[in-house]
Amino acid sequence: MKKINIIVFIIFAFLALVIGINHEPWADEAQSWIIARDASVSEIIWDVSRYEGTFPLWFLTIKLFISLGLKYEYFFIIPIIISLIGLLVFLKGVKAPTIVKILIPFTYYIFYQYTIVARSYCYLFLALSLWATYYKNREEKYLQYTLSLVLLSMISMHGMIISGV
Secondary structure: OHHHHHHHHHHHHHHHHHHHHHOOOOHHHHHHHHHHHHOOHHHHHHHHHHHHOOOHHHHHHHHHHHHOOOOHHHOOHHHHHHHHHHHHHHHHHOOOOHHHHHHHHHOHHHHHHOOOOOOOOHHHHHHHHHHHHHHOOOOOOHHHHHHHHHHHHOOOHHHHHHHHO
């Protein structure tokens, strides 16, 4: 089983990098980069995010990478890193049949919309994987379970609705 997880992870990472390198950023992706680059942390938290319809987590993540020296040409790396972390959590922590663990990461939304397109949705796979990991033992691991729901609620309105339910 571990060999299959490693193979899935390597194929996912390779394909994501190849497609990410060739992905031309859309206008809203570039806009989030410019906002994170030009706005202060307090402006992102208190002003910008309410007009953008995106919670501050995404802009703050981009700002962190910019402060570490990431250039716009490599912007595609951010959602790939977050999705790879989500994939690790999914493969290691979620109890599912092997075929599900092989196929789910390569579905349209998880592979393309959450991994290639640089939007706040890249956190959804990670948050949902954390939620699924802690769901069964939520009474014993209530802090981890709650934090996974908090992360889910900070991604988008869809995530907020799912975490609220």
